Amino acid sequence: MAPxxxxxxxxxxxxxxxxxxxxxSSTLSSMESSTTAAAASDPAKQTANAHAxxxxxxxxxxxxxxxxxxxxxxxxxxxxxLWNRDFCDTMKQxxxxxxxxxxxxxxxxxxxxxxxxxxxxxSCADASHLKIVGVICGGEAGVDLADAxxxxxxxxxxxTDIPNRRDKKVQQELIAARGMRSIxxxxxxVFDDVEKFLKAESYPVVVKPVDSAGxxxxxxxxxxxxxxxxxxxxxxxxxxxxxxxxxxLCQEYLKGKEYVVDHVSxxxxxxxxxxxxxxxxxxxxxxxxxxxxxxxxxxxxxAKAMIPYVRDVLDALGVRNGPSHGEVIITEDGPCLVxxxxxxxxxxxxxxxxxxxxxxxxxxxxxxxxxxxxxxxxHALPNKPPSPFxxxxxxxxxxxxxxxTVIATPGFDKIRALDSFVLLExxxxxxxxxxxxxxxxxxxxxxxxxxxxxxxLEKDIAFIRSIEKIPGALFELEVDSDEEEEEEExxxxxxxxxxxxxxxxxxxxxxxxHDVQQRRHFRNHSDVSxxxxxxxxxxxxxxxxxxxxxxxxxxxxxxxxMK
Numbered sequence: 001m002a003p004x005x006x007x008x009x010x011x012x013x014x015x016x017x018x019x020x021x022x023x024x025s026s027t028l029s030s031m032e033s034s035t036t037a038a039a040a041s042d043p044a045k046q047t048a049n050a051h052a053x054x055x056x057x058x059x060x061x062x063x064x065x066x067x068x069x070x071x072x073x074x075x076x077x078x079x080x081x082l083w084n085r086d087f088c089d090t091m092k093q094x095x096x097x098x099x100x101x102x103x104x105x106x107x108x109x110x111x112x113x114x115x116x117x118x119x120x121x122x123s124c125a126d127a128s129h130l131k132i133v134g135v136i137c138g139g140e141a142g143v144d145l146a147d148a149x150x151x152x153x154x155x156x157x158x159x160t161d162i163p164n165r166r167d168k169k170v171q172q173e174l175i176a177a178r179g180m181r182s183i184x185x186x187x188x189x190v191f192d193d194v195e196k197f198l199k200a201e202s203y204p205v206v207v208k209p210v211d212s213a214g215x216x217x218x219x220x221x222x223x224x225x226x227x228x229x230x231x232x233x234x235x236x237x238x239x240x241x242x243x244x245x246x247x248x249l250c251q252e253y254l255k256g257k258e259y260v261v262d263h264v265s266x267x268x269x270x271x272x273x274x275x276x277x278x279x280x281x282x283x284x285x286x287x288x289x290x291x292x293x294x295x296x297x298x299x300x301x302x303a304k305a306m307i308p309y310v311r312d313v314l315d316a317l318g319v320r321n322g323p324s325h326g327e328v329i330i331t332e333d334g335p336c337l338v339x340x341x342x343x344x345x346x347x348x349x350x351x352x353x354x355x356x357x358x359x360x361x362x363x364x365x366x367x368x369x370x371x372x373x374x375x376x377x378x379h380a381l382p383n384k385p386p387s388p389f390x391x392x393x394x395x396x397x398x399x400x401x402x403x404x405t406v407i408a409t410p411g412f413d414k415i416r417a418l419d420s421f422v423l424l425e426x427x428x429x430x431x432x433x434x435x436x437x438x439x440x441x442x443x444x445x446x447x448x449x450x451x452x453x454x455x456x457l458e459k460d461i462a463f464i465r466s467i468e469k470i471p472g473a474l475f476e477l478e479v480d481s482d483e484e485e486e487e488e489e490x491x492x493x494x495x496x497x498x499x500x501x502x503x504x505x506x507x508x509x510x511x512x513x514h515d516v517q518q519r520r521h522f523r524n525h526s527d528v529s530x531x532x533x534x535x536x537x538x539x540x541x542x543x544x545x546x547x548x549x550x551x552x553x554x555x556x557x558x559x560x561x562m563k
Contacts, residue, residue, distance in 0.1 A: 053078075054077050056132070057121060057132060058138045060141045062095070066095050069081075072369055073103070077133070098352075115152075117145075133155075162174070165340075165342060167210050177316075185251040198228070205252065209248060234248050258328070259277050262323070262324070263311070263314065263326070264378070274355055275297075277302070279291040279293065283399050324341065325343060327341075353423070359386060401469055402436065404434065405434075406434060420460045
């Protein structure tokens with residue numbers, strides 16, 4: 001007897017041939033010949049027609065993953081969305097505003113087994129006479145599933161030879177085994193596993209979960225007692241992505257500037273699509289406040305050191321296909337890996353317009369689609385970005401030097417009138433409460449500036465920095481009293497250190513259905529900010545899975561990366 005057909009969760013189905021404007025059969029008949037002729041002369045329509053019966057599976061697409069999915073859709077492929085089991089329903093709604101036209105033929109949920117998931121996908125495709133031709137990861141939470149699924153279905157894949165290449169401890173061990181500069185570290189599930197390291201290592205040290213996203217739970221500890229306290233705190237804390245921390249990693253603190261190197265790969269050929277450096281400065285009593293992200297010239301001394309190093313890291317981690325987002329600190333000993341994210345640069349892909357102008361028309365988003373679906377176009381891409389860049393531009397993070405309830409935002413109109421202005425995203429509007437910016441949880445907006453004249457760009461950035469510090473220039477506030485900023489008792493808090501472009505705007509700018517409540521549980525540590533998500537995350541007592549690795553993994557910088 002044949003086994004019963006597997007069940008799958010079909011949430012939505014749309015036909016690309018359907019129209020929102022009904023027409024009579026005679027009208028359709030009269031339009032048929034002209035439509036056929038137009039399609040024959042339109043290369044885009046010809047490409048779309050060529051892929052009309054082909055489907056691509058997007059695994060847990062959110063933030064920039066939606067931008068990748070939209071590019072796939074525009075090339076004529078049918079999209080099937082596959083969500084990780086237990087993935088947060090709120091994060092499923094994290095669709096960038098630029099992706100309003102995105103639609104899925106079907107949305108499915110991961111089955112209990114890999115074979116069951118593959119069977120569900122194939123049943124869905126067969127029902128609509130579709131052939132699945134690709135599996136693409138849509139976000140940090142989907143990396144492991146996408147690797148296993150693409151391998152099991154015989155698609156372009158990074159495979160599962162390295163079972164947990166996202167594990168930060170594993171990453172450092174793999175590159176160290178190749179004799180590459182790596183971080184001194186110790187990790188464990190009990191404090192005895194790291195005690196010797198913490199007693200011997202110079203301070204400060206970094207203490208963080210081994211398998212977190214977006215620097216979730218990362219803390220810079222200045223004493224042995226502080227490190228021990230945070231170690232135990234992490235093991236009893238639910239992560240922002242809804243999972244539990246099952247192991248803690250203690251590492252040396254790397255001194256130097258932090259950079260990002262973004263790649264797209266195909267069959268082990270790595271193409272650098274952008275290099276960036278974080279603009280971090282003191283503000284509001286915090287040592288490292290993100291003021292923006294600056295493109296780095298591919299022929300600079302820094303890029304010449306980072307690019308070959310990061311490509312060696314990709315080889316060591318077995319990343320042969322698709323996008324990657326590597327974070328590196330250049331130390332006195334040269335570049336050293338902070339972490340490698342095996343997915344695209346986050347931040348809702350708002351950097352795409354900037355990258356297109358800087359690089360001459362391509363971005364990591366369309367390069368990713370090329371790597372999976374159009375290998376000839378991938379091979380035609382440059383090995384690295386042009387030098388010099390073809391334009392001047394950068395991302396600017398707005399910094400608040402006041403706290404209170406917003407009455408008006410006069411500075412926003414002034415920013416939009418700047419010669420280099422491209423994009424402004426902010427949750428700030430009258431009635432919204434803002435805090436002094438000490439991290440990306442508390443920043444107040446994100447701006448993309450771009451101009452062919454670098455002096456114009458510098459002038460506009462200087463203007464933005466000036467109005468941030470003038471009371472009433474950026475926005476008018478009803479200023480808070482000290483008592484209003486105190487944390488309420490009984491709140492469930494989740495520690496997180498966020499970084500730049502990989503932070504999704506739904507966290508950074510409050511686009512969730514439920515407001516993000518800013519918290520100050522670790523007031524004395526500039527690199528950590530606590531906050532809660534009402535009704536979004538379950539408490540530890542409500543949800544403690546037997547296998548923590550089954551929990552959804554969300555990028556909280558891409559996620560909250562959101563880089």
